[in-house]
Amino acid sequence: MKKISTLLCAFTAFALVLAGCGDKGGGASSSSPSPSSSSAPSSSGEASQATDDISKKLTLTMMVSTAAGGGWTDDHPMVKYLNDKFNIDLKFQWVPGDSYNEKLNVLAASNNFPDVFQIWDAATYSKWMQKGVFLDLQPLLADYPNLVGNVTDEAMAMMNPKGKVFGLPMYAPAFRSNLSIRQDWLDKLDLKAPGTVDEFYEVAKAFTTQDPDGNGRPDTIGFSMSVSNSGDILGIDYLKGAFGLANRWKDDNGTLVAMQTQAEEWKALATYLRQAYSDGVLDKDFPVNKERDPWNKLEGNTNGIAEVNPNEVYKQSVPTLQKLAPEADIVQLDPPAGPTGLRFANTITSTTKIVLNAKLDEEKQRRILQVIDFMFSDEGYIWSKNGIEGVHYTKNGDTYEKLDAFDNDRPQILSTWFIRRFDPSIQIRLWDDKAYVDKVLAWFENTEPYAWTNPAAGLISETFSKSGIQLDQKFTAAIVKVITGNAPVESIDDAVKAWRSGGGDKIIEETNALYADLK
Template sequence: MRQITRTRAASICSLSLLAALTAACGNDNNHSSNNSESPSASASTNASSPAASEQSKDPVTISLTEPDLGRVWKDDNAATKELETRTNVNLKVTMYPNNDFNSKYTVLAASGDIPDLSRLGGFDYQNYADQGLFMDLTDLIDKYGPNLKQNIPADLWDLTKYKGKQFVIPYENVAGKEVPVVRKDWLDKLQLKAPTNLDEFEAMLKAFTFNDPDGNGKNDTYGMGITNSYSETFMPIFGAYGIAPGLFGGSTPMASYVKDNTIVPVAVSPEYKAALEYIKKLWDEKVVDPELFTIKSDQALQKVAQGKIGYFNAWWSIAPQQLTQQLKMNEIVPEAKWDPILPGLTGPDGKSGMYSFGNVGAGMAISAKSKHPEEAIQFLDYLSTQEGWELARLGVKGTHYTEWTAPRTDEGQKAYDEKWLDPLSQIVSRVDLVQKLGEATKDPVEIENNRFINAASSYTLYQDVFYGVPLTDEHKTYGADVAKFEEEMFIKFVTGKESLDKWDDYVEAWKKKGGKSVLDSKVAKYNELKGTQMVSGV
């Protein structure tokens, strides 16, 4: 499993970040709200309109389709009109609801009549690339996209190559999304420090469960609980053993890592078994909420908000937004304070880490039939400049905002609240500018959000070796059954309904369920795309 240490923090202002992350969580889409003094643009970034020297030419029409990601399209959007003027284009934009976008786009692709520009989630372009729908952008980017090439990290360009061709311009995602969090006020009351390893973590959970951390004289708290998915809450433990199982299918089913030229599936690895043994010990010690495997997410959140849980691991926004702002936990439990566990939990071999959600949030493809591919690239290239990025995300300076650190103007806030101000902000990413925007904020609410955003980006991240590799036919056939079997056996092993002495039987059953067929097919596909000679690890 590839390890990624994210040193570039994702300090992204809360409101528009939440909208983007919710839509992307997968696509993380992955993210700005308040404004700060504009950071100086890179000296090599051309912030002028790509058509500045050609304004005598008639503007060209460029069609574009994208998921709405919580936005609405407004034809008379002043920011869009200004963007069209600066780039000498007329935009014809169609947005579909997030949950309907893929089905709508599949119909377009089947007809062979797609827009000039398509914003597709993650690696979805791979589903269509072999149909000849998209243009190889390599030469166009070299010639017309200097800012795109400079501002998008090199590893994203490499990740999004398909059979040696560059069919999309990648949209950078922030790979670290989740944070292990703890009741800081409970730690203080029990005179404990935040845990740094699994032994200290176990001791903390015991104290939170049995030492009356809320001081009500009742035995009614648990060290570990959940807010959404129980597989998430165990992720830092798996990370302490150097693995990330992929959330039982989640966004990267059949999560695997490389060892000695061999691709090993996490769910049947020795490290996974060791992590299971540790988790079972916690279960047997009764420091885990006994409803953890059965409770619904809204009920779990309420239990946490009522002050019954001392630790959970989940999306960065749960503690500062859902618990504090939406569920108003501090009105229920005034003393409650949540802190990220930093730098993370270290395991017996000194490893520590979290699940990587991947750094490719989307991809912009250009139709092979486009009559204006050069202008399309120039348009996207302008969006990658600081000037273009500000306009697409924040609106017209002086109308929608004044300075980055200042609140939006009344007009800008109204436009943002009505969700039509920044629909083009999801086309080209500038994570570095988003970070500077977050660092400059003076809003205490957003400062609190950024504590958790930055924590999520600070952990070592374990990336599935198959990240970006298209699903195989075998995976489509057997993958869901294999994932379901993994989940069922995880619960049985942890709760003791199945002894870990039967581990070898589990591995053999996993193979027969289709695990080996899926793995072998994915390894073959990996070798085909990467030009390697990896072998299957089961």
């Protein structure tokens, strides 16, 4: 595709897949299980799996970034299953997420990469791809129909040179952070869900000043946010978009515009947040909050509005909150309309890639792709999400029952942390109640009209790789000073000039050059 829409379609495809329309995104297989289905696969919808020779036992190494709980042991049932099925000795290297990039750099220094691993950072992916670290998978993919059939063409092409595939895309739901509100607080204060940013402010102010938790103490806040180490203001994308800011970049008649140059939009948003901070409506701790703290405070009965993951609302957030407030209820809130009617939601385009070591011989290349192809098949998709029948769940007629081993073994972590189909129901289990499934998927579907796409996702400027984070940190520090009342709103003009003169203009030039190559 030579049109600008090469990337834009990829982002649209993410949104369409989330609404259960993956086939419209240009690549998802029609045999992919319906997002609302929790049943086992039928025999008719399954593409044939690759039949490479597996008579020779191979040792394979796989490095995976982990979150809470860490990875599997070598004798884990899921590891044994893969070993037996593919005649391999699979050696996992489980690396905590906060030290994963550091581990990659150590491996790069010794030129000793595992057989298959993840690259989370787009700049690293671009740099190492050009150095020949990754295997070009394009000549092999036709032999693995489950893999090809359950990844959109646009996502497969993203960040890869035309005609080559050095990395497989890791799917992430575009709308995994959805805006939510305390319905019980609205009811107690006789308020309606806000539809505009002005109404949002009034509701948030009431949550702060009118004692919605009924404990007689001024210990509640309207909404919260955080500031990341890389210089991003997190948790308020719905407000950024409402005031006209881009999701990092916007396309203005074919030219990319960086959000850091949008002085007037930043001043309008900062003025709004400055008032909220002064009134105590905005969490006073936002400059030191960690990314999940606004959500933690929602679950802790102190915050009234926050972005949440629909997959965790009913299984974690509501039960946690109801231990403190038994009548509490969290519901979805549409993004509020800004002064000109703009409404946008937090929208993520995953740039994580799964790569194979370029040094692998053909036997290992194909064995690894067999394993991945299996995970994308109907059978493997069920396995990767739910575990092993008889070990992690049982089937009774048309119903399924989770066994205790599922919680102990956590068989789903490979699909959660490593690679999975393009399907928003990735965290839906066979035994989940249909009413629950419908509620979760409704959050994704309801947010789809408010997609806030970044047309430059995956385009890595050389200057940004060298100094972009430092520039963003300085720029955001200036914005924070305005919000907290430590600098005038007009100082944002100086912050924009400093960003541009410090390297921002070069980033804009280089990113637009990369963008032009897509036309």
